[in-house]
Amino acid sequence: MRARLAGFSLERPGTLDEALGMLAASKERLTLLAGGTDLYVYLNAGVARPGRWLDLWGLDELRGIHEVGDHVVLGALTTYTELRASELIRGALPLLAQAAATVGAVAIQNRGTLGGNIANGSPAGDSLPPLLAYDAEIGLRSARGRRFVPFDRFYTGYRASVAAPDELIEQIRIPLGAGSSSRACRFVKVGTRAAQAISKVVAAFVLGRAGDGTVDHCRAAFGSVAPTPVRLRRLEQHVIGKRIDPALIRTSSDVLLSEIAPIDDIRSTARYRRFVARTAWQRFMEEVPGL
Amino acid sequence: MSEEGELTTIRCTIDGSPHEHRCHPLTSALDFLRYVAGLTATKEGCKEGECGACAITLDGVVVNSCVVPAAHLQGRRVGTVLGLSRPDELSALQKAFLECGGAQCGICTPGMLVTGARLLEEGERLTEARIREHMAGNLCRCTGYGKIVESLLRASEEER
Numbered sequence: 001m002r003a004r005l006a007g008f009s010l011e012r013p014g015t016l017d018e019a020l021g022m023l024a025a026s027k028e029r030l031t032l033l034a035g036g037t038d039l040y041v042y043l044n045a046g047v048a049r050p051g052r053w054l055d056l057w058g059l060d061e062l063r064g065i066h067e068v069g070d071h072v073v074l075g076a077l078t079t080y081t082e083l084r085a086s087e088l089i090r091g092a093l094p095l096l097a098q099a100a101a102t103v104g105a106v107a108i109q110n111r112g113t114l115g116g117n118i119a120n121g122s123p124a125g126d127s128l129p130p131l132l133a134y135d136a137e138i139g140l141r142s143a144r145g146r147r148f149v150p151f152d153r154f155y156t157g158y159r160a161s162v163a164a165p166d167e168l169i170e171q172i173r174i175p176l177g178a179g180s181s182s183r184a185c186r187f188v189k190v191g192t193r194a195a196q197a198i199s200k201v202v203a204a205f206v207l208g209r210a211g212d213g214t215v216d217h218c219r220a221a222f223g224s225v226a227p228t229p230v231r232l233r234r235l236e237q238h239v240i241g242k243r244i245d246p247a248l249i250r251t252s253s254d255v256l257l258s259e260i261a262p263i264d265d266i267r268s269t270a271r272y273r274r275f276v277a278r279t280a281w282q283r284f285m286e287e288v289p290g291l
Numbered sequence: 292m293s294e295e296g297e298l299t300t301i302r303c304t305i306d307g308s309p310h311e312h313r314c315h316p317l318t319s320a321l322d323f324l325r326y327v328a329g330l331t332a333t334k335e336g337c338k339e340g341e342c343g344a345c346a347i348t349l350d351g352v353v354v355n356s357c358v359v360p361a362a363h364l365q366g367r368r369v370g371t372v373l374g375l376s377r378p379d380e381l382s383a384l385q386k387a388f389l390e391c392g393g394a395q396c397g398i399c400t401p402g403m404l405v406t407g408a409r410l411l412e413e414g415e416r417l418t419e420a421r422i423r424e425h426m427a428g429n430l431c432r433c434t435g436y437g438k439i440v441e442s443l444l445r446a447s448e449e450e451r
Contacts, residue, residue, distance in 0.1 A: 005317050005318065008315070008317050009297050010297075010299075010317050012316070012362060033360070035358075036358050036360055036363075037340050037355075037358050040319060040357065040359070041339040041340060041358065043317065043319075044338040044339060044357060044358075045338075045339070053317065055360070055362060057363055104340065105343070105426075105427040105428025105429075106353055106406065106425055106427075106428055107340070107343060107346055107353045107354050107355045107428050108340055108355065108358075108428060110354055111354050111355075111359065194427065195427030195428055196341055196428055196430075
């Protein structure tokens with residue numbers, strides 16, 4: 001069956017400036033197309049929003065992974081394949097490379113983009129917990145200018161964000177030290193199978209300790225346990241300044257469970273998600289090197 | 292505006308031959324191949340990027356054609372299963388699929404061959420683990436994968 005395309009049109013700007021001009025001039029909200037791995041699922045199923053689509057795929061200004069000052073800057077069109085292949089990402093931000101390797105399989109990784117994963121806003125997006133755990137900022141661009149939004153303030157609700165109708169995601173900026181090798185880190189994805197599975201629970205943890213063994217840095221980010229990807233700030237605060245021991249693992253797990261709100265859906269149940277989220281955190285804490 | 296909306300002209304090569312067709316730019320590359328260009332060797336499976344039956348290469352990169360707009364074929368080299376063999380001779384991978392029983396009902400086979408051929412092109416010595424990782428996005432409901440992995444291993448040995 002062919003998708004019905006009456007009512008859809010596609011704009012193909014040649015430059016970023018041209019794209020920003022089209023966004024600024026449009027009275028309706030344009031649908032932004034990158035690699036198409038999410039939008040075509042909706043289009044083929046007949047549930048995509050008709051109207052004008054804006055094709056970003058050809059905009060080279062939105063590509064590339066660079067070290068700029070003390071940040072890693074990723075163009076919004078960076079694909080999962082590029083994340084996996086990048087020496088810089090594998091070395092400085094390994095959770096992002098690990099997450100990229102679990103998205104779909106080769107054909108999807110060749111087309112799916114980091115900016116698309118963010119813009120699509122699924123709470124199950126695999127690259128999103130690592131971005132939260134690494135204190136990423138989203139660079140939004142419009143004809144009016146550029147602004148950076150901390151990723152943990154980007155979403156305002158289920159698939160809703162602070163991005164204005166005339167803005168697009170230009171880049172993702174991450175502090176170089178966020179994935180410092182002196183910190184313990186882990187990416188966890190639990191799905192039905194290794195490839196092509198949408199996560200039942202996905203998580204990214206980063207933990208640093210001071211010379212006396214107390215925790216001085218903690219990021220715990222989850223997907224598929226709330227309407228948006230979430231950083232568990234109360235959990236993070238709970239472990240700061242403390243030594244990791246069985247009591248802390250127990251009490252922090254209780255904080256974790258009080259801070260997530262998973263649901264039953266086609267992929268899993270709230271009960272299973274709570275169990276898996278807690279277990280992922282406990283195992284990480286038990287296995288922090290040097291304990 | 293036709294019933295299908297605004298049409299555009301897509302020019303690309305398919306398996307080395309130049310093609311020029313008019314279609315809606317958001318037509319999927321899969322529908323473009325099957326219904327516009329009339330090349331039905333590429334199969335439709337899930338239409339949501341999950342099964343790999345419709346895999347093609349775009350400038351040598353494996354993609355699921357059901358989730359790629361025809362607009363992205365503009366000026367590109369498209370590779371389908373039809374481009375893997377010469378008119379009177381199958382490729383080493385196709386022969387291995389025949390010899391090892393890597394194909395049964397045939398729906399996943401074009402995608403398996405396109406995805407597998409891309410791996411063979413990388414020229415490394417293949418291991419079962421590497422094959423299973425690379426082929427993980429291609430689903431088969433007949434063979435149980437063992438014979439497909441065996442086919443790739445055999446083709447890899449043949450080519451060395």
